[in-house]
Structure formats: structure tokens, C-alpha cells
Amino acid sequence: MAATVTLGVIGSDAHVVGITILEQALSAAGFEVHNLGVQTSQEEFAESAATHDADAVLVSSLYGHAEQDCRGFHETLQEAGVDTVTYIGGNLAVGQSDFEETRRTFRDMGFDRVFDSETSPEEAIRALEMDCAHSERDTERVTA
Template structure:
């Protein structure tokens, strides 16, 4: 079963290299990738996730302003009835970021399932995504079995 993911760079950020590498790695690993490109709005991510029945949304940001760009993002996801979509964010997420664990905690509190720094290898993110999506599929299967019982 092919898994669809939406990938893009949020806000006014124009850094394309990271998502290009990630798109190639995801595609090579069997994912169907919808690449929004750079300078994508929150609404574009949400609309693409809904239109393509995506299982995950991967947000990239390298210019250090992701905190501002992602404020309210998960509310938009909830408003679109996409609460089951797995969300990841990665990159250089905060200007002057000294302690990445603080940054990770901030984005987890915003609602992101996983938070990666700019040094993360694409394979690490893909491994995490496979695990998260398989876990979610198993939960959905158990739920549907219990509903039919």
C-alpha cells in the first residue's frame, strides 16, 4: 500500500535543497510525495493533505522562523477534520537555537508528532515515519475490528 505524504517549506522560507533531498529519499522508499515546494502557507499544507488523503504532513523550515510560521497550524488541521494526519517538522527551526531539546519541546506542544534538527539524516525521518504510520494503521485496524465485533 502506497503511503501519501505532503512535503513543503512553510512561510517565507525559500530553502529548497532539504525538501528536494527528502522528496527523493521518500519516493525511493515507496512513498507517494506531494511536494508543495517553498514559501507554502499553512492552508496549502492542509488543503493538499485533504485533497490527496495524505497520511502525513512534513514541514520544513531553515530560516529560523518556524515558531511564527507554525502558530495555529494544528488548529487548521483539526478544523479540516485531519486530526489523524501525522505531522513532522524539521530544519533550523528557531533563530539563535541553542538547546534543541527546548525547541523540540516547543514544537511538540504545538502538536507536531516528531521534531527534527537540520542535521537529521533523511533515512532517520523515513524510519520514524514508517514506524508512526504502521502504528497508526495497527490502531485503526484494531478499532475497526472491535467495532465490527
Template sequence: MSAKYQHITDALAQLEEEALVQALKDAVEAGPSAEEAQDIVNACTMGMEKVGDLFEEGEYFVGDLIYAADILKDGMEILAPCIGAGGVSKLGKLVIGSAPGDLHDIGKNIFIAMMEAAGFEVHDLGIDVAPEKFVEKVKEVQPDIVGISGLLTLSLDTMGDVINALKQAGLRDGVKVMIGGNPVSEAVQKRVGADAHSTNAATGVKQCKEWVVA
């Protein structure tokens, strides 16, 4: 990443919203080239990764992750014109939704923000997503990864319903499946047939990047 945009990385990592917004506005007004637009997005990616690292180290908390995700969402809206014009490349595609019967989305939304910052094209199906809706979207966009989020213990069974629906539709072998949320574990991952599990967004993003870069 170009050192030219290090201040963007630092502003996001330090949760300095005003500084980040101003830096991104200045960058867009300068009319960045395609390469520079990619560098700006990469700077945001690095900033969000630092936020994730600080969370893992215990210096940031869930509230900080939520705030960082909100800041980043606003930042991506500012960047939208130069991203579209600059042809910023996408690392991969993700289809994600909360498990059937689960109405929680805070963790999912944090993960989405971090995945978008990492360079993924994300298709969010929302909350309480029926298995057939996952199947329909996977057929439509042909993602690299399917994410199923859940906070309730009942979600551990319905996550399996989604994966079984992908199998029955002949789609399971073509995607990696990540399950996420506080109640997930390696045992649950094996039981429902997922490829990986994560209880925090930062480690989940790292796994997804390994899948598409490998």
C-alpha cells in the same frame, strides 16, 4: 530484497551514478514482473538508507545527501515505466511543503527523495506554503503524514499556524505531523503541536516508516 539487485543498492550507496543508471536501464529493459519491479524499488530504498546511515556516522556530508537525492530522482524517472506497469505498492502518503514565509527547499528535497525511495507517495507543495494550501491538499489526497520544513527561525511560528489550520479544518487527528529543519527541537515540537521532529532526513524517514507500519 532479492540479492539479484544488490548491485543497485551498492551503486547508490557508493554514489556511483553511471553504474546506477546503467543497472536500472538494464533492469527495465529486462521487462521485470510486478514482484521484480518491487524488488528494484526496494534495492533503491536500501541504497538510500545506507546513504543516510553513512551521513549519521559522519562519513557522508550534506553535499553527498544532495548528490544521492539527485541520482535517485534520475533513477526513479528511469524506473517510471515498470513501476507504473508493475503496480508497485506504496507504503503511505506524505504531503509536504516549506513553512509559510520560508523559501528554502534543499533539506525538504533530500527528505522527499528518501521518502520516495522508501516507498511513499509524496505530494510536494513547494516553498512558502500557506496554511490553507496544506489544508486543501490534505483534504484532496488524505495523507498519512504531513511534513512541514523550515530553515528560518520565523518558520517555528508559522509551522504552528499550519497545524492550527489543520485542527480548525478537523483534519489534525487524521494525520501525523513531522516538522523538520535545523532550528527544530523537541521543545518546538511540543509548542507547535507536532507529533515528531527531525534535523536530518534519515531519522525523519525512519520515524515515518514506523508510523505507517505500526
């Protein structure tokens, strides 16, 4: 069974090229992709993830204001009953000079994986395959 992902660009960001490339790469790799497009609210991510029983939620942001757009994101997912792996990637902070600091910020916000704008779709796909396989093993253990 193919893993299901919810993908979109959060907040007021209108950059579409990255998620289009990622959607195509994920689909080619066998994922079921629900692309929410650009300027997506936290609530839209949560609703889609809940509706489609997403194995992962992928958030993209390129305009540098992801920290403010993602405040409370995991609480929004939790309120919608969504408990899944979360990824964020792109140009996440204006004037970002040390990506490891940015990574820590988003990990502290609850994101499982944080990628910079130079990350290839293949790298994200490898991480997703590993995380989704791990999640399926956990489910099997619980239901067995």
C-alpha cells in the same frame, strides 16, 4: 499500499534543497509524496493533506522563524478535517543553542516529531515507517 505524505516549506522560507532531497529519499523508500514546494501557507498544507488523505504532513523550515509560521498550524489542519501525524524539521529557531528546548516548543505546539537540521532522510523515513505502521494498526483495530 504506500503511505502518502504532504511535504513543504512553510511560511516565507524559500529553502528548497532539503525538501528536494527528502522528496527523492521518500519516493525511493516507496512513499507517495506530494511536494508543495517553498513558501507554503498553512492552508495549502491542510488542503493537500485533506485532498490526498495524507498519512503524514512534513513541514520544513530553515530560516529560523518556524515558531511564528506554525502558530495555529494544528488548528488549521483540524478545521480542514485533517487528523494525521505531523513532523517538522530544519533550522527552526534563530540563534538556537539548545535543540531540546526547541523540540519541546514544537511538541507543545502539537508536532508529533521534531528534527534538527542534521537529521538524515533515513532517520525521518524510519520514523515515518514506524508511525504509518502504527496508524494502520489503529485503523484496523477500529474497523475490525
